[in-house]
Amino acid sequence: MTEQPPQKPAGIFARLARARPTKPGEIYGVPGHGNTLWISACSIAFFFFVWWLVTFMGWVKPLFVPSPATIVAKFVTVWNDGFTGTPFLEHVWISTVRVFGAFLLACVIGLPLGLAMGMSPVMRGIFDPPIEFYRPIPPLAYLPLMIIWFGIGETSKILLIFLSVFAPVVLGARSGVKSAAIEQIHAAYSFGATRWQVMRHVIMPSAMPEILTAMRIGIGFGWTTLVAAEMVASTKGLGYMVLSASQFLQTPVVIMGIFVIAVIAFAFDLFMRFVERRLVPWKGRM
Structure with missing residues (x-):
């Protein structure tokens, strides 16, 4: 009896079986970042066009939504003259130090x-309840405690940002440990690997994608908390600039400060994506 050749999968499974990545950023026929970049650029252009059209037609009062040209003019003014007697770059530097100082500490x-929580049930049992307890609480809720306990100086501001970043980083690292296949861990131990070698060569490579994602999420929470941290006894910083301008209905300064915070946060997110491509090039690939 002659052996029959293997049957090819039908339909979509056949196409998936024959598919291969053909271009950088493509995964089995799925368009990569090139197309996404053009879509994002068109989306941003459309957003600014609608913004300009709304203000140009006078559908919304400038007090509520200033025109893009007004925002740019205000940015140039603040860049040259500063805000409340402080140079603009000093506001940026102080806020950046606060956020990234808290981020590095976290x-x-x-x-x-x-x-440790991912590898040890005892550590998970000890630290999981307090982290899960405070994690959903808004930073403004425990801001008064930070002031009572640590005063109105830099310590309370950095700790407030630290707490907003800490939980996502911890939970991301804990979840990343579970990404390591138990078969790989047992195989490493069977070959005589030490606990440190298993951690270094098996668990960490599996956990790195989730750890880096958790760091990206954490720094986002840090910038979100910045305005709350600079609400009390601050005279410098982007959050202070936004809050102070809002009290005097200086909407262009408020929107400009929001854009500056968003640009800095997005720049760091792009840097983290670059780090991901270098450290975990297999992420998102089949």
């Missing part, structure tokens, strides 16, 4: 703790 403490 990573130094949160990543080892998250890894």
Whole structure:
């Protein structure tokens, strides 16, 4: 009896079986970042066009939505003259130091703790309840406690941002540990690997994608909390600039400050994406 050749899968399964990545950024026939970039650029252009049209036609009062040209003019003015007697770049620098200082502190403490929680049921049982308890609480809720306990100086501001970043980083590291296949861990131990070698060569590579994603999410929470952190006894910073301008109905300054915060946060997110492509090039690939 002659052996029959294997039957090819039908329909979509046949196409998937024959498909191969053909271009950078493509995964089995799915368009990559090139098309997405053009779509994003068109979306942003459409947003600014609608914004300009609404203000140009006078459908919304300038007090509520200033025109894009007004925002640009205000940015140039603040860049040249500063805001409340402080140079614009100093406001940017102070806020950046606060956010990234808290972010680095959260990573130094949160990543080892998250890894320990993922590997040890005892550590998970000890630290999971308090983290899950405070995680959904808005930063404004425990801002008064930060002021009572640590005063109105820089400590309370950095700690407030730290708490908003800490939980996502810890939970991301803990979840990343579970990404390591138990078969790989048992195989490493069977070949005589030590606990540190298993952590270094098996668990960490599997956990890195989720850890980097958690860091991106955490820094976003940090910038979100910045305005709340600079509400009390601040005279410098982007959050202070936005809040102070809102009290005097300076809408162009408010929108300009929001855009500056968004640009800085987005620039760091692009940097983290670059790090992801270098450290975990297999992420998102089949």
